[in-house]
Amino acid sequence: MSEFDEETKQKVLEKLATKPWSTRDLAKVLQMKKKDVDKICKELIAEGRAAYWSSGSTTYVTTKEKLEEMEEKRR
Amino acid sequence: MSDEEFPLLSELKKGPWPSFVKEIEKTAEHKPEMKDLLKQLERSYEDKITYWKHGGIVSVKGYGGGVIGRYSFLAKECPGVAEFHTMRVNQPAGYFYTTEALRKICDIWEEYGSGLTNMHGSTGDIILLGTTTHNLQPCFNELAKAGFDLGGSGSALRTPNACVGPARCEFACIDTLELCYDLTMSYQDELHRPMWPYKFKFKISGCPNDCVASKARADFSIIGTWKDSIKIDQEEVKKYAEQGVDIKARVVNNCPTKCMEWDEEKKELRIDDSNCVRCMHCINVLPKALRPGDERGAIILMGGKAPILEGPVMSWVVVPFIKVEPPFEEIKELAENVFEFWDENGKFRERLSELIERVGMMRFLEAVGIEPDPRQIKEPRTNPFYFWKEEDLKPRTDPWEIWRKAEKEM
Ligand code: HEM
């Protein structure tokens, strides 16, 4: 069971759809606690709605769709 | 492959030592796409530029790390390496394998990857070099079935690593293998789900020889040491001397704190242990005669890192001595305080050392719940820092008052 409601998760998901985010910056922009944003992102990832993306040394989070779009461009 | 086709690479086949070019050639005999790897490499040497694109895909389902994405800029000319991702596989503590386990990894990698490996990478992981995005998940599934897991990458806890310690080394003051395994298992979420400002590394050495170079690259270095005196077997010291070891020149004169004495007549070695800094030099030269003491534990240093551009930063003593016994609660409690403070206060891509530098050691110690201690030295041969708070100071007597008082009494 999630401790977050779908509305809050949607809010995070909408931002994630724009680009890969560090959860730190995302928490600032959404004015939420980083710990909560971390948890929501992990849930969204487990549900297959969000995904990790890496610059090589640093990890970001984005939506599944955005990740696929970016992978396509890499090829 | 003909040497005319790849003249620059063929230079790297000369000489009596092993050559990675020869190994790639051998691999290409049964995996023809590896010829494209040679082709891209030759182009890189010609043009003096890398043709690898970094980043992108990071892992398999549920994981945020363990795969280092690599794509070729020359995908059209070298389609065999268009996607050439690296998989990091968490090594067993001490790098001990059964032949069966090794064979299994190799078979899996023959099937799903290039067949090229690096045993082991500088992170400690088994490095499986070169596979496609499509093969990541099935490869991981097979590895998992064989009992292996991915290691860390990105903004996560990196695969903890340790020296071989008590398994094969008589200098080990702590069970590096047990501690490494325990930390790895305790922090699986931190390892596989990167949410931190940047990378974080634990490295554990059994003694101050620090064979995993934890001091020069780990955010959290755990190094075995001892509290009491070095154990001396004078008979063995004598034997070394008789066999021609110049104890004065090679041991006593090289002691960094000059705390040793050699009695030439009695053939006796004396150590002033209160001034010994546990550098290991004398023990390394006379291993049969000298041994670390019996009261063993570890020293914890923090903030080491080895960035490519700026060069290494040595970690800083934070805990001069700590017991290292399962279940390692004290160490884990400290580590978790550090994770918490860093995650909360660290800026994006800020390692622990930069955070300590920015907020100051005083605030850092306060936050993680450690008392300042004069042994918390940052580097050898410097005074330790000390700090004070306004309220700790006793009100200072005005010197004029003292002098006036003294005058009156005269
Ligand atoms: C009006 C007289 C003096 C003034 C204004 C003065 C000022 C200073 C200042 C500003 C420093 C730098 C402190 C720092 O590193 O933060 C210093 C350091 C030093 N002073 Fe003085 N000083 C005076 C007299 C003396 C005398 C009389 C001695 C010796 C008899 C002395 C010995 C030293 C030494 C050895 C250091 C270097 C300490 C270190 O290595 O950190 N000073 N002084």
Ligand code: SF4
């Ligand atoms: S660090 Fe010390 S205990 Fe570990 S392998 Fe090296 S010499 Fe042995």
Ligand code: SF4
């Ligand atoms: S361990 Fe190092 S400091 Fe200690 S007595 Fe030996 S040489 Fe000297």
